[in-house]
Amino acid sequence: MIETQTRLGVLKTHELLFFMSLIPYLVIEMFGTTMFSIPYFLHTIAKAVLIFAIISVFFKKTWSVYFLLVAALFSITGVLVWHATSDTGVLVLAIFLMGAYKIDVRKIITVYLIIIGSIMLLTFISSLLGLIPNLQYIRPDTGIVRNSFGIIYPTDFAAHVFYLYLFSAYLFLWKRPWLLAGVGLFTAWFLIRFSDARLDALTVLITGFIFVLIYYLPKNRLYHKLMSWSALATVAAAYLSYYLTVHFNPRQPFYAKVNAQLSGRLSLGKRALDLYGIKPFGQVIEFIGNGGSTDSVSNYNFVDSSFLKVMLLYGAVFIILFIILTTIRSIQSVNSKDYYTLAVLLAVAVNSMVAHHLIEPYYNVFSILLLADFTKNWHQTKRRKNF
DSSP states (O other), X not given: OOEEEETTEEEEHHHHHHHHHHHHHHHHHHHTTBSSOOOTHHHHHHHHTHHHHHHHHTTSOOOOHHHHHHHHHHHHHHHHHHHHHSOOHHHHHHHHHHHTTTSBHHHHHHHHHHHHHHHHHHHHHHHHTTSSOOOEEEOTTTOOEEEOTTBSSHHHHHHHHHHHHHHHHHHTGGGSHHHHHHHHHHHHHHHHHHHOOHHHHHHXXXXXXXXHHHHHSOOOHHXXXXXXXXXXXXXXXXXHHHHHHHTOOTTSHHHHHHHHHTTTHHHHHHHHHHHHOOOTTOOXXXXXXXXXXXXXXXXXXXXXXXXXXXXXXXXXXXXHHHHHHHHHHHXXXXXXXXXXXXXXXXXXXXXXXXXXXXXXXXXXXGGGOTTSBOOOOHXXXXXXXXX
């Protein structure tokens, strides 16, 4: 087994191979969400380098039965979705899930934060200097200006900010709850003030609140029981998204009010479900939304809820498998009293009800970490040292 010394510590061969796939993939796909002009063939390269992640699996020496079962189910599903839709999204996710197996989550999240954070900073500054467009959208009902700061759309900018905050909290900020709360409040204010991204700002506040509660609440039996129930957050969020959409009726005051608060997400989701239905392994749907230009879109039909969008595009089989895998990871976190990992999965579930980035690693890197190494519970160790 070859080992390489890096700033991430000693990397084993399978880890080095995995990062040879992940790093170029994150860089290319992240730039694809900005207003920087990049050649389209780079996206092909981002998929081509996945070969290193595939090879890395064979350098892990041993595999658990659970890993082999998950790898087989997701790989087969990915191939069937690819056959039905010509979309490789599920297959890419399956490859990264397998490649991340046995790798410390801290190493992967550190790479994510460095790459995504650096590109976000570069994009933000470039948009202010006029090197790339800062697309500005105006809400017709209020006249509020929504800035995208070099990202293709204000809510995409807000989603990047949300996930950067979430994973920074998970890795670093949890040790300083008042700093975590202060950064969260400023971030939420900034998103509302300059991008009018109210739902993303709300999930930032919810995330900060959950992390602070975990830090301060006494770890007694009642606390553990409450956290145990939160392991079902992904199931609950997915079911609630589907139930509200399927039963949406604009003539009922409750649904009309919820739909208005969610910027029409229920009506758009209902229309998509009625028009396309749900297929086992997905279907080809051309979702048309805003982004990349301030030109108005007359035939807007975009579905924002991740659970609905993924189910429509990639089928019922994949979304059920993904929810089950996420829930198992949540239960494992409860059993090991790894409450901060549980908090991340809870925050992702809430955000995914209103945003469509659930299985996009350059937004939600946790989507590829469900088989990674969570055994080093550094949160518990360092918390004990603080007392």
